[in-house]
Amino acid sequence: MARDHNRIKRLDGGVEGILTWISEIAWRDFYKHVLAHWPYICMNKPFKLEYTNIEWEYNQDQFEAWSKGRTGYPVVDAAMRQLNSCGWMHNRGRMIAASFLVKHLLLDWRIGERYFMEHLIDGDFASNNGGWGFSASTGVDPQPYFRIFNPLLQSEKFDPEGEYIKKWVPELRGIAGKAIHDPYDRGNGAEAKKSGYPERIVDHKESRDRCLARYKEGLGRKSYS
Template identity: 50%
Template sequence: MQLIWLRSDLRIDDNTALAAACQRGPTIALWVASPGQWQAHDDAACKVDFWLRNLRQLREGLQALNIPLLVRHTDTWADVPQTVLDVCRQHGIEAVHWNDEYGVNEAQRDQATHQRLQDEGIAAHGHLDQLLFQPGTILTRAGHYFQVFSQFKRVCLEHLHRSLPARAAQVKAQAPLAIDSDPIPQHIEGFEGTPRALREHWPAGEDEAHQRLARFIDERVADYPQQRDLPAKQGTSQLSPYLAAGVISPRQCLHAALASNHGEFDSGNAGVQTWVNELLWREFYKHILVGYPQVSRHRAFRAHTEHLPWRDAPDDLQAWKDGRTGFPIIDAAMRQLLHTGWMHNRLRMIVAMFLSKNLLIDWREGERHFMRHLIDGDLAANNGGWQWSASTGTDAVPYFRIFNPVTQSQRFDAQGLFIRHWLPELHGQSEKLIHFPVKSADLFATNSYARPIVDLDSSRQRALEAFKGLSGWQDQGI
């Protein structure tokens, strides 16, 4: 008997560990709820709700294949090794299969589980699944993990030109087992309260993920280079929640994109090339978790930036969280996050740079807030994006490049369509004034919109002086 231990791989198609287990014999599936661990990781309630909804869909799919799904509960991952072992003893399991996850806590959990099983004579197999390349196989000539994305991407494309990662074998129905599937809980204590509208915005299931992928490839990928930066447009795939939960795989995305471009990476459809680039960014940040584990421990990649004089400004931080900064593009983006569990990628960069540069508030405060609200919350991507914006991370934006939220708004939401959608109090503003309504004292006096909490010019100068005051930039080649 084989056991597939499901984690962030909530699908049947192209599931490496599931396919491997089923090829070796009768298989049962296991999913472990660990709410204390999720709280420690700042996982959002809407994200946990998304997992549960996808698990219910997955349970039905597994039942059609006669694969029972068992559900167990632990508080933290410290109890997971014993929980997995107990299931193995109960059902006479010979081997356990799982798809590898990345991060310090994940690695410790899996190593402990592997050891516990090995001590009991039970085989344990980790499989490459949520990445295209095994960490440690994409390295510099000196044998180190890359720190610059463009160099990492070049080596990845060289490998992909030689051969594409194969999708996992199709899972076939097995003979029925005398084991009943467990019910999937409707909610987990401490993670309740996901609004119905948010759930409807993000339907669960593999079919939904593949329909989104097909629509994106068929209807929008050609315009992706131009449309992806415009938050008022449906220009992105909006697959990130499904990728984060493993409802769809990077391999499936890559194969679909290339199939629409005659197998080409660097010619033909520019949108496909740009989107593959984004898939490789996700890959890059997960490799960083393995090669530079300090980023999993809430540490800056660039160690000298730990000495930045971050401001303790709780009122400013709360105004940023609530969407009350007085800068419309910032506030609209933050309200989008609170209401949908998602934020447009261009806006993630704008609001992150505003917090870490203009407000000079520690990027970790923003990283934590995002994780507590994002339905696509992913340690690698979230940490990588925040450190990039704060100029503390690998491949980071130079500290002296600070986005101006007003000019960013004028450039990427020129008509104010996105702003008007999320800030109804500015609905009547002109296209000229909607990006910074405080410019007009008369208009400002007649609407309820907040005054700016910071002066852009002086706060920019404050950030430049703070970064310039650090030793270490010369060592980093800046």
């Protein structure tokens, strides 16, 4: 409704930032309506019940690496370190970090959902649940389960100069050019290692293949409640 009203009244005045803000208000209201009409989503159940039978991993070491910003994927680590430092990060960072936890590490999305709520100063249950449902492909309006963010491509697209990474991952401030997005595979592994930055905890392609297989297997199980 907010976006429809804006189209008629042009409340944004042609300013892109205001238009984005109106869109976010619309999403906030949408997720609150979802919670009101389908309250089972606050009972640790996915909106799409057919995703109930996904078999998740429970790897505490990998969760610790994710939560502390030590995955070896600079853009993921920057986002998580910002969250831990000031209780906030841009929506793009939230999507990248959430997608990585669920689809690269195959950790239960509810663990990440809870972690965000414990650390976000703007934490809102309905919006947070909706965001995690989107990233995990279990929510009311999700990305398809076979859409898996490539952290490297996301990093190059949304932080092309690596300024965000350098701010939150100081170990990599001495690395120039595109190597900032992937220091170990772009010839700067020795520098990254010397500064204490970790290597990747998982391989992107292997993780993607595992995720696709696990989701297909889970969706193939017909019984759920």
